[in-house]
Amino acid sequence: MTKFGAMANRYWPTLVLFAFLLASWQAAVTFGNIREYLLPAPLSVWNALWHGDTAWWPHLWTTTFEIIGAFLMAAVVGVALGVAIAWSPVLANALVPFLVFVNTLPKVAIAPLFLIWMGYGIFPNMLMGALIGFFPVVINTAVGLSQVEPDMLDLGRVFNAPKWKIFVKIRIPNALPYILSALKITATAAVVGAIVGEFVASQRGLGYVIVTTQSSMNTSVAFAALVWISVVGLLLYGAVVLLAHLWAPWAEGVD
Template identity: 85%
Template sequence: MKIQASIRQYWPTAALFVALIAIWQLAVSLTGIREYLLPAPLSVWNAMWDGEITWAQHLWVTSWEIVGAFFMAAIVGVALGVAIAWSPLLANALVPFLVFVNTLPKVAVAPLFLIWMGYGIFPNMLMGALIGFFPVVINTAVGLSQVEADMLDLGRVFHAPKWKIFVKIRIPNALPYILSALKITATAAVVGAIVGEFVASQKGLGYVIVTTQSSMNTGVAFAALVWISIVGLVLYGLVVVLAHLWAPWAEGVD
Protein backbone atom coordinates (compact mmCIF):
# COMPACT_ATOMS: atom_id res chain seq x y z
CA MET A 1 0.00 0.00 0.00
CA LYS A 2 2.82 2.39 0.84
CA ILE A 3 4.54 1.64 -2.47
CA GLN A 4 1.31 2.26 -4.39
CA ALA A 5 0.74 5.52 -2.51
CA SER A 6 4.30 6.65 -3.30
CA ILE A 7 3.81 5.82 -6.99
CA ARG A 8 0.58 7.80 -7.12
CA GLN A 9 2.26 10.73 -5.38
CA TYR A 10 5.45 10.94 -7.42
CA TRP A 11 4.55 9.64 -10.87
CA PRO A 12 3.63 13.14 -12.19
CA THR A 13 7.06 14.41 -11.17
CA ALA A 14 8.79 11.44 -12.79
CA ALA A 15 6.72 11.82 -15.96
CA LEU A 16 7.51 15.54 -16.19
CA PHE A 17 11.21 14.85 -15.65
CA VAL A 18 11.29 12.19 -18.40
CA ALA A 19 9.34 14.45 -20.77
CA LEU A 20 11.72 17.36 -20.26
CA ILE A 21 14.76 15.15 -20.92
CA ALA A 22 13.14 13.78 -24.08
CA ILE A 23 12.32 17.30 -25.34
CA TRP A 24 15.86 18.40 -24.52
CA GLN A 25 17.36 15.49 -26.45
CA LEU A 26 15.10 16.07 -29.47
CA ALA A 27 15.74 19.81 -29.46
CA VAL A 28 19.51 19.36 -29.51
CA SER A 29 19.36 16.64 -32.18
CA LEU A 30 16.98 18.49 -34.50
CA THR A 31 18.44 21.99 -34.21
CA GLY A 32 22.09 20.97 -34.30
CA ILE A 33 23.08 23.12 -31.33
CA ARG A 34 26.83 23.07 -30.74
CA GLU A 35 27.99 20.78 -27.96
CA TYR A 36 29.76 23.56 -26.07
CA LEU A 37 26.53 25.58 -25.97
CA LEU A 38 24.09 22.87 -24.90
CA PRO A 39 25.11 19.23 -24.70
CA ALA A 40 22.51 16.53 -25.23
CA PRO A 41 21.35 14.46 -22.24
CA LEU A 42 23.17 11.42 -23.62
CA SER A 43 26.40 13.41 -23.75
CA VAL A 44 25.87 14.52 -20.17
CA TRP A 45 25.23 10.91 -19.14
CA ASN A 46 28.46 9.78 -20.77
CA ALA A 47 30.36 12.64 -19.13
CA MET A 48 29.06 11.55 -15.71
CA TRP A 49 31.03 8.32 -16.07
CA ASP A 50 34.08 9.76 -17.79
CA GLY A 51 37.08 7.91 -16.40
CA GLU A 52 39.41 10.86 -17.03
CA ILE A 53 37.68 12.82 -14.27
CA THR A 54 37.97 11.57 -10.71
CA TRP A 55 34.25 11.92 -10.05
CA ALA A 56 34.36 9.84 -6.88
CA GLN A 57 36.92 12.15 -5.27
CA HIS A 58 35.11 15.34 -6.24
CA LEU A 59 31.74 13.88 -5.23
CA TRP A 60 33.11 12.86 -1.85
CA VAL A 61 34.55 16.32 -1.13
CA THR A 62 31.37 18.17 -2.11
CA SER A 63 29.12 15.72 -0.24
CA TRP A 64 31.22 16.11 2.89
CA GLU A 65 31.00 19.89 2.62
CA ILE A 66 27.23 19.83 2.11
CA VAL A 67 26.54 17.44 4.98
CA GLY A 68 28.85 19.37 7.29
CA ALA A 69 27.20 22.66 6.33
CA PHE A 70 23.76 21.17 6.93
CA PHE A 71 24.58 19.90 10.42
CA MET A 72 26.35 23.12 11.37
CA ALA A 73 23.36 25.18 10.24
CA ALA A 74 20.92 22.84 12.00
CA ILE A 75 22.75 22.78 15.34
CA VAL A 76 23.53 26.50 15.46
CA GLY A 77 20.10 27.45 14.13
CA VAL A 78 18.18 25.37 16.65
CA ALA A 79 20.38 26.59 19.52
CA LEU A 80 19.84 30.24 18.56
CA GLY A 81 16.12 29.67 18.07
CA VAL A 82 15.84 28.15 21.54
CA ALA A 83 17.78 31.06 23.02
CA ILE A 84 15.46 33.57 21.33
CA ALA A 85 12.33 31.78 22.54
CA TRP A 86 13.73 31.26 26.06
CA SER A 87 14.68 34.84 26.86
CA PRO A 88 13.15 38.10 25.56
CA LEU A 89 16.44 39.81 26.43
CA LEU A 90 18.39 37.43 24.20
CA ALA A 91 15.76 37.83 21.49
CA ASN A 92 16.16 41.61 21.49
CA ALA A 93 19.94 41.23 21.31
CA LEU A 94 20.18 38.41 18.76
CA VAL A 95 17.44 39.02 16.20
CA PRO A 96 18.76 42.34 14.79
CA PHE A 97 22.29 40.90 14.61
CA LEU A 98 21.09 37.72 12.86
CA VAL A 99 19.08 39.75 10.36
CA PHE A 100 22.21 41.80 9.66
CA VAL A 101 24.28 38.65 9.09
CA ASN A 102 21.61 37.16 6.84
CA THR A 103 21.50 40.27 4.65
CA LEU A 104 25.23 40.13 3.94
CA PRO A 105 25.97 39.15 0.33
CA LYS A 106 27.34 35.65 0.73
CA VAL A 107 29.42 35.77 -2.46
CA ALA A 108 31.27 38.78 -1.01
CA VAL A 109 31.87 36.96 2.28
CA ALA A 110 33.42 33.89 0.62
CA PRO A 111 36.76 35.62 -0.25
CA LEU A 112 37.06 36.67 3.40
CA PHE A 113 36.80 33.03 4.46
CA LEU A 114 39.62 32.29 2.02
CA ILE A 115 41.80 34.99 3.61
CA TRP A 116 41.03 33.85 7.16
CA MET A 117 41.12 30.06 6.71
CA GLY A 118 42.70 29.36 3.35
CA TYR A 119 41.73 26.56 1.00
CA GLY A 120 39.95 23.51 2.35
CA ILE A 121 36.67 21.84 3.14
CA PHE A 122 35.89 23.74 6.35
CA PRO A 123 35.53 27.21 4.78
CA ASN A 124 33.05 25.80 2.28
CA MET A 125 31.13 24.18 5.11
CA LEU A 126 30.95 27.55 6.85
CA MET A 127 29.67 29.18 3.68
CA GLY A 128 26.91 26.58 3.36
CA ALA A 129 26.01 26.94 7.04
CA LEU A 130 25.94 30.74 6.73
CA ILE A 131 23.41 30.53 3.91
CA GLY A 132 21.25 27.84 5.53
CA PHE A 133 21.07 28.61 9.24
CA PHE A 134 18.67 31.60 9.25
CA PRO A 135 15.45 29.68 8.33
CA VAL A 136 16.20 27.22 11.14
CA VAL A 137 16.57 30.05 13.66
CA ILE A 138 13.31 31.72 12.67
CA ASN A 139 11.24 28.54 12.41
CA THR A 140 12.56 27.21 15.70
CA ALA A 141 11.74 30.43 17.51
CA VAL A 142 8.28 30.61 15.95
CA GLY A 143 7.51 26.97 16.70
CA LEU A 144 8.58 27.35 20.32
CA SER A 145 6.56 30.55 20.75
CA GLN A 146 3.32 29.76 18.96
CA VAL A 147 1.94 27.24 21.42
CA GLU A 148 -1.74 27.03 22.36
CA ALA A 149 -2.39 28.95 25.54
CA ASP A 150 -4.42 26.05 26.97
CA MET A 151 -1.39 23.77 26.78
CA LEU A 152 0.77 26.28 28.62
CA ASP A 153 -1.93 26.83 31.23
CA LEU A 154 -2.12 23.08 31.77
CA GLY A 155 1.61 22.99 32.47
CA ARG A 156 1.30 25.83 34.96
CA VAL A 157 -1.61 24.13 36.72
CA PHE A 158 0.64 21.16 37.41
CA HIS A 159 3.41 23.57 38.52
CA ALA A 160 5.78 22.36 35.81
CA PRO A 161 9.06 24.31 35.72
CA LYS A 162 9.94 26.35 32.66
CA TRP A 163 12.43 23.83 31.33
CA LYS A 164 9.89 21.01 31.56
CA ILE A 165 7.28 23.03 29.67
CA PHE A 166 9.94 23.56 27.01
CA VAL A 167 10.73 19.86 26.76
CA LYS A 168 7.20 18.46 27.00
CA ILE A 169 5.13 21.14 25.24
CA ARG A 170 7.14 23.69 23.28
CA ILE A 171 9.68 21.40 21.59
CA PRO A 172 7.08 18.89 20.28
CA ASN A 173 5.08 21.84 18.98
CA ALA A 174 8.18 23.24 17.26
CA LEU A 175 9.27 19.98 15.58
CA PRO A 176 7.20 20.46 12.38
CA TYR A 177 8.53 24.02 12.08
CA ILE A 178 12.13 22.89 12.58
CA LEU A 179 11.84 20.03 10.11
CA SER A 180 10.31 22.31 7.49
CA ALA A 181 13.23 24.69 7.94
CA LEU A 182 15.70 21.82 7.62
CA LYS A 183 14.26 21.04 4.18
CA ILE A 184 15.13 24.58 3.14
CA THR A 185 18.54 24.25 4.74
CA ALA A 186 19.21 21.00 2.88
CA THR A 187 19.04 22.88 -0.43
CA ALA A 188 20.70 26.04 0.90
CA ALA A 189 23.69 24.02 2.13
CA VAL A 190 24.23 22.78 -1.42
CA VAL A 191 24.23 26.33 -2.77
CA GLY A 192 26.60 27.55 -0.07
CA ALA A 193 29.11 24.74 -0.52
CA ILE A 194 29.21 25.24 -4.30
CA VAL A 195 29.61 29.01 -3.90
CA GLY A 196 32.60 28.33 -1.65
CA GLU A 197 34.09 25.98 -4.23
CA PHE A 198 33.63 28.55 -6.98
CA VAL A 199 35.63 31.11 -5.01
CA ALA A 200 38.45 28.93 -3.73
CA SER A 201 38.86 25.19 -4.05
CA GLN A 202 41.12 22.59 -5.55
CA LYS A 203 38.64 19.71 -5.35
CA GLY A 204 34.90 19.26 -5.53
CA LEU A 205 32.12 19.44 -8.09
CA GLY A 206 32.13 23.23 -8.06
CA TYR A 207 35.83 23.14 -8.86
CA VAL A 208 35.05 20.84 -11.82
CA ILE A 209 32.55 23.37 -13.18
CA VAL A 210 35.04 26.22 -12.87
CA THR A 211 37.82 24.29 -14.62
CA THR A 212 35.55 23.43 -17.58
CA GLN A 213 35.19 27.09 -18.50
CA SER A 214 38.61 27.33 -20.10
CA SER A 215 38.17 24.14 -22.15
CA MET A 216 34.49 24.82 -23.01
CA ASN A 217 33.67 21.29 -21.89
CA THR A 218 30.03 22.04 -21.16
CA GLY A 219 29.07 18.37 -21.00
CA VAL A 220 31.29 17.85 -17.95
CA ALA A 221 29.87 21.00 -16.35
CA PHE A 222 26.33 19.66 -16.80
CA ALA A 223 27.43 16.30 -15.44
CA ALA A 224 28.78 18.03 -12.31
CA LEU A 225 25.46 19.84 -11.94
CA VAL A 226 23.63 16.52 -12.10
CA TRP A 227 25.84 15.04 -9.39
CA ILE A 228 25.27 18.14 -7.24
CA SER A 229 21.51 17.78 -7.68
CA ILE A 230 21.67 14.11 -6.71
CA VAL A 231 23.49 14.95 -3.47
CA GLY A 232 20.93 17.65 -2.67
CA LEU A 233 17.99 15.35 -3.42
CA VAL A 234 19.39 12.58 -1.22
CA LEU A 235 19.88 15.00 1.68
CA TYR A 236 16.39 16.46 1.19
CA GLY A 237 14.90 12.96 1.08
CA LEU A 238 16.60 12.02 4.34
CA VAL A 239 15.08 15.10 5.99
CA VAL A 240 11.63 14.11 4.68
CA VAL A 241 12.04 10.61 6.14
CA LEU A 242 13.17 12.16 9.43
CA ALA A 243 10.08 14.37 9.42
CA HIS A 244 7.81 11.35 9.04
CA LEU A 245 9.56 9.59 11.91
CA TRP A 246 9.81 12.50 14.34
CA ALA A 247 6.60 14.42 13.61
CA PRO A 248 4.09 12.06 11.94
CA TRP A 249 1.19 14.00 13.47
CA ALA A 250 1.99 17.12 11.46
CA GLU A 251 0.39 17.17 8.01
CA GLY A 252 2.74 19.93 6.90
CA VAL A 253 6.00 17.95 7.23
CA ASP A 254 5.57 16.32 3.81
Protein backbone atom coordinates in the same frame (compact mmCIF):
# COMPACT_ATOMS: atom_id res chain seq x y z
CA MET B 1 -4.15 -1.03 -5.24
CA THR B 2 -0.62 -2.00 -4.28
CA LYS B 3 1.73 0.62 -2.92
CA PHE B 4 3.83 0.38 -6.05
CA GLY B 5 0.76 0.70 -8.21
CA ALA B 6 -0.36 3.79 -6.30
CA MET B 7 3.05 5.38 -6.72
CA ALA B 8 3.16 4.55 -10.42
CA ASN B 9 -0.28 6.06 -10.75
CA ARG B 10 0.81 9.23 -9.05
CA TYR B 11 4.20 9.78 -10.63
CA TRP B 12 3.74 8.65 -14.23
CA PRO B 13 3.00 12.22 -15.43
CA THR B 14 6.30 13.36 -13.90
CA LEU B 15 8.21 10.54 -15.54
CA VAL B 16 6.54 11.08 -18.90
CA LEU B 17 7.29 14.79 -18.84
CA PHE B 18 10.89 14.16 -17.80
CA ALA B 19 11.41 11.59 -20.57
CA PHE B 20 9.78 13.90 -23.09
CA LEU B 21 12.08 16.81 -22.13
CA LEU B 22 15.17 14.61 -22.34
CA ALA B 23 14.13 13.27 -25.73
CA SER B 24 13.38 16.76 -27.08
CA TRP B 25 16.71 17.98 -25.80
CA GLN B 26 18.55 15.09 -27.43
CA ALA B 27 16.64 15.61 -30.68
CA ALA B 28 17.26 19.37 -30.67
CA VAL B 29 21.00 18.89 -30.25
CA THR B 30 21.27 16.01 -32.73
CA PHE B 31 19.10 17.46 -35.48
CA GLY B 32 19.40 21.16 -34.70
CA ASN B 33 23.15 21.34 -35.16
CA ILE B 34 23.74 22.87 -31.75
CA ARG B 35 27.42 22.93 -30.95
CA GLU B 36 28.47 20.58 -28.16
CA TYR B 37 30.26 23.26 -26.11
CA LEU B 38 27.08 25.35 -26.00
CA LEU B 39 24.65 22.61 -25.09
CA PRO B 40 25.81 19.03 -24.80
CA ALA B 41 23.27 16.33 -25.60
CA PRO B 42 21.94 14.19 -22.73
CA LEU B 43 23.90 11.25 -24.09
CA SER B 44 27.17 13.22 -23.91
CA VAL B 45 26.35 14.13 -20.33
CA TRP B 46 25.71 10.46 -19.65
CA ASN B 47 29.07 9.60 -21.14
CA ALA B 48 30.78 12.30 -19.09
CA LEU B 49 29.17 10.82 -15.98
CA TRP B 50 30.29 7.26 -16.52
CA HIS B 51 32.94 7.07 -19.21
CA GLY B 52 34.73 10.44 -19.12
CA ASP B 53 38.19 11.41 -17.89
CA THR B 54 36.86 12.98 -14.71
CA ALA B 55 37.38 10.93 -11.58
CA TRP B 56 34.12 11.91 -9.87
CA TRP B 57 34.53 10.17 -6.57
CA PRO B 58 36.88 12.63 -4.75
CA HIS B 59 34.86 15.62 -5.98
CA LEU B 60 31.56 14.04 -5.10
CA TRP B 61 32.83 13.07 -1.68
CA THR B 62 34.28 16.51 -0.94
CA THR B 63 31.11 18.34 -1.88
CA THR B 64 28.84 15.88 -0.10
CA PHE B 65 30.97 16.20 3.02
CA GLU B 66 30.77 20.00 2.84
CA ILE B 67 27.02 19.95 2.31
CA ILE B 68 26.34 17.57 5.21
CA GLY B 69 28.71 19.54 7.44
CA ALA B 70 27.01 22.80 6.47
CA PHE B 71 23.59 21.30 7.10
CA LEU B 72 24.50 19.94 10.53
CA MET B 73 26.19 23.17 11.57
CA ALA B 74 23.19 25.24 10.46
CA ALA B 75 20.81 22.86 12.26
CA VAL B 76 22.72 22.79 15.56
CA VAL B 77 23.55 26.51 15.67
CA GLY B 78 20.10 27.47 14.38
CA VAL B 79 18.25 25.41 16.99
CA ALA B 80 20.57 26.63 19.77
CA LEU B 81 20.02 30.27 18.83
CA GLY B 82 16.27 29.71 18.48
CA VAL B 83 16.12 28.16 21.95
CA ALA B 84 18.17 31.04 23.38
CA ILE B 85 15.80 33.58 21.84
CA ALA B 86 12.70 31.81 23.10
CA TRP B 87 14.22 31.20 26.55
CA SER B 88 15.18 34.71 27.50
CA PRO B 89 13.82 38.08 26.37
CA VAL B 90 17.22 39.64 27.13
CA LEU B 91 18.97 37.22 24.81
CA ALA B 92 16.25 37.77 22.22
CA ASN B 93 16.77 41.53 22.34
CA ALA B 94 20.52 41.07 22.06
CA LEU B 95 20.50 38.46 19.31
CA VAL B 96 17.60 39.18 16.98
CA PRO B 97 18.78 42.51 15.47
CA PHE B 98 22.26 41.08 15.03
CA LEU B 99 20.93 37.94 13.33
CA VAL B 100 18.68 39.97 11.05
CA PHE B 101 21.72 42.03 10.08
CA VAL B 102 23.76 38.91 9.32
CA ASN B 103 20.87 37.52 7.31
CA THR B 104 20.56 40.63 5.16
CA LEU B 105 24.24 40.45 4.18
CA PRO B 106 24.68 38.76 0.81
CA LYS B 107 26.66 35.75 2.01
CA VAL B 108 28.21 35.27 -1.42
CA ALA B 109 29.98 38.59 -0.93
CA ILE B 110 31.69 37.26 2.18
CA ALA B 111 33.11 34.21 0.42
CA PRO B 112 36.31 35.97 -0.74
CA LEU B 113 36.91 37.07 2.87
CA PHE B 114 36.67 33.45 3.97
CA LEU B 115 39.44 32.70 1.51
CA ILE B 116 41.63 35.39 3.08
CA TRP B 117 40.86 34.28 6.62
CA MET B 118 40.85 30.53 6.27
CA GLY B 119 42.52 29.76 2.96
CA TYR B 120 41.52 26.84 0.80
CA GLY B 121 39.78 23.90 2.36
CA ILE B 122 36.61 22.12 3.20
CA PHE B 123 35.79 24.03 6.37
CA PRO B 124 35.26 27.53 4.89
CA ASN B 125 32.91 26.04 2.28
CA MET B 126 30.98 24.26 5.01
CA LEU B 127 30.78 27.51 6.91
CA MET B 128 29.41 29.28 3.85
CA GLY B 129 26.64 26.69 3.52
CA ALA B 130 25.85 26.95 7.23
CA LEU B 131 25.77 30.74 7.04
CA ILE B 132 23.26 30.69 4.20
CA GLY B 133 21.10 27.99 5.78
CA PHE B 134 20.94 28.72 9.51
CA PHE B 135 18.57 31.68 9.62
CA PRO B 136 15.27 29.92 8.84
CA VAL B 137 16.11 27.37 11.54
CA VAL B 138 16.57 30.12 14.14
CA ILE B 139 13.30 31.80 13.25
CA ASN B 140 11.24 28.62 13.01
CA THR B 141 12.68 27.25 16.24
CA ALA B 142 11.87 30.45 18.11
CA VAL B 143 8.36 30.61 16.60
CA GLY B 144 7.65 26.92 17.23
CA LEU B 145 8.76 27.25 20.85
CA SER B 146 6.49 30.21 21.48
CA GLN B 147 3.40 29.02 19.56
CA VAL B 148 2.02 27.16 22.54
CA GLU B 149 -1.55 27.69 23.64
CA PRO B 150 -1.73 30.03 26.66
CA ASP B 151 -4.11 27.62 28.37
CA MET B 152 -1.46 24.90 28.11
CA LEU B 153 1.04 27.22 29.80
CA ASP B 154 -1.54 27.95 32.50
CA LEU B 155 -1.75 24.22 33.06
CA GLY B 156 2.01 24.21 33.60
CA ARG B 157 1.72 27.08 36.07
CA VAL B 158 -1.02 25.37 38.04
CA PHE B 159 1.33 22.48 38.69
CA ASN B 160 4.22 24.79 39.36
CA ALA B 161 6.25 23.10 36.62
CA PRO B 162 9.77 24.51 36.23
CA LYS B 163 10.59 26.38 33.03
CA TRP B 164 12.93 23.70 31.70
CA LYS B 165 10.23 21.09 32.07
CA ILE B 166 7.78 23.17 30.04
CA PHE B 167 10.50 23.44 27.40
CA VAL B 168 11.31 19.76 27.34
CA LYS B 169 7.78 18.40 27.54
CA ILE B 170 5.74 21.02 25.71
CA ARG B 171 7.66 23.69 23.83
CA ILE B 172 10.35 21.61 22.13
CA PRO B 173 8.04 18.88 20.81
CA ASN B 174 5.71 21.66 19.71
CA ALA B 175 8.57 23.30 17.79
CA LEU B 176 9.70 20.08 16.12
CA PRO B 177 7.51 20.33 13.00
CA TYR B 178 8.55 23.97 12.60
CA ILE B 179 12.22 23.05 12.88
CA LEU B 180 11.90 20.18 10.42
CA SER B 181 10.12 22.46 7.99
CA ALA B 182 13.00 24.97 8.20
CA LEU B 183 15.52 22.16 7.71
CA LYS B 184 14.03 21.48 4.30
CA ILE B 185 15.06 25.00 3.30
CA THR B 186 18.43 24.52 4.99
CA ALA B 187 19.04 21.35 2.99
CA THR B 188 18.82 23.38 -0.23
CA ALA B 189 20.77 26.32 1.17
CA ALA B 190 23.62 24.07 2.30
CA VAL B 191 24.07 22.90 -1.30
CA VAL B 192 24.15 26.48 -2.60
CA GLY B 193 26.66 27.52 0.07
CA ALA B 194 29.02 24.62 -0.54
CA ILE B 195 29.08 25.23 -4.30
CA VAL B 196 29.51 29.02 -3.89
CA GLY B 197 32.40 28.35 -1.54
CA GLU B 198 33.99 26.05 -4.07
CA PHE B 199 33.55 28.58 -6.85
CA VAL B 200 35.56 31.09 -4.88
CA ALA B 201 38.27 28.90 -3.45
CA SER B 202 38.75 25.18 -3.84
CA GLN B 203 40.95 22.50 -5.30
CA ARG B 204 38.35 19.78 -5.22
CA GLY B 205 34.61 19.40 -5.34
CA LEU B 206 31.78 19.57 -7.85
CA GLY B 207 31.80 23.38 -7.82
CA TYR B 208 35.52 23.26 -8.57
CA VAL B 209 34.85 20.91 -11.50
CA ILE B 210 32.32 23.37 -12.95
CA VAL B 211 34.77 26.29 -12.64
CA THR B 212 37.54 24.36 -14.41
CA THR B 213 35.27 23.42 -17.32
CA GLN B 214 34.83 27.12 -18.06
CA SER B 215 38.35 27.38 -19.48
CA SER B 216 38.30 24.02 -21.24
CA MET B 217 34.77 24.56 -22.67
CA ASN B 218 34.05 21.03 -21.52
CA THR B 219 30.35 21.71 -21.04
CA SER B 220 29.22 18.12 -20.80
CA VAL B 221 31.39 17.69 -17.70
CA ALA B 222 29.80 20.80 -16.17
CA PHE B 223 26.39 19.28 -16.83
CA ALA B 224 27.50 15.99 -15.33
CA ALA B 225 28.64 17.88 -12.22
CA LEU B 226 25.19 19.51 -12.08
CA VAL B 227 23.61 16.07 -12.16
CA TRP B 228 25.72 14.98 -9.20
CA ILE B 229 24.91 18.15 -7.27
CA SER B 230 21.20 17.65 -7.76
CA VAL B 231 21.49 13.99 -6.73
CA VAL B 232 23.19 14.99 -3.48
CA GLY B 233 20.70 17.82 -2.93
CA LEU B 234 17.72 15.57 -3.55
CA LEU B 235 19.04 12.85 -1.25
CA LEU B 236 19.57 15.32 1.58
CA TYR B 237 16.14 16.84 1.05
CA GLY B 238 14.60 13.38 0.97
CA ALA B 239 16.38 12.49 4.21
CA VAL B 240 14.88 15.53 5.93
CA VAL B 241 11.40 14.67 4.64
CA LEU B 242 11.85 11.13 5.94
CA LEU B 243 13.07 12.46 9.29
CA ALA B 244 10.00 14.69 9.55
CA HIS B 245 7.82 11.69 8.78
CA LEU B 246 9.45 9.66 11.55
CA TRP B 247 9.89 12.34 14.20
CA ALA B 248 6.74 14.37 13.82
CA PRO B 249 4.10 12.15 12.24
CA TRP B 250 1.40 14.12 14.07
CA ALA B 251 2.26 17.22 12.05
CA GLU B 252 1.78 15.48 8.69
CA GLY B 253 0.22 17.80 6.19
CA VAL B 254 1.06 20.89 8.24
CA ASP B 255 3.40 22.29 5.63
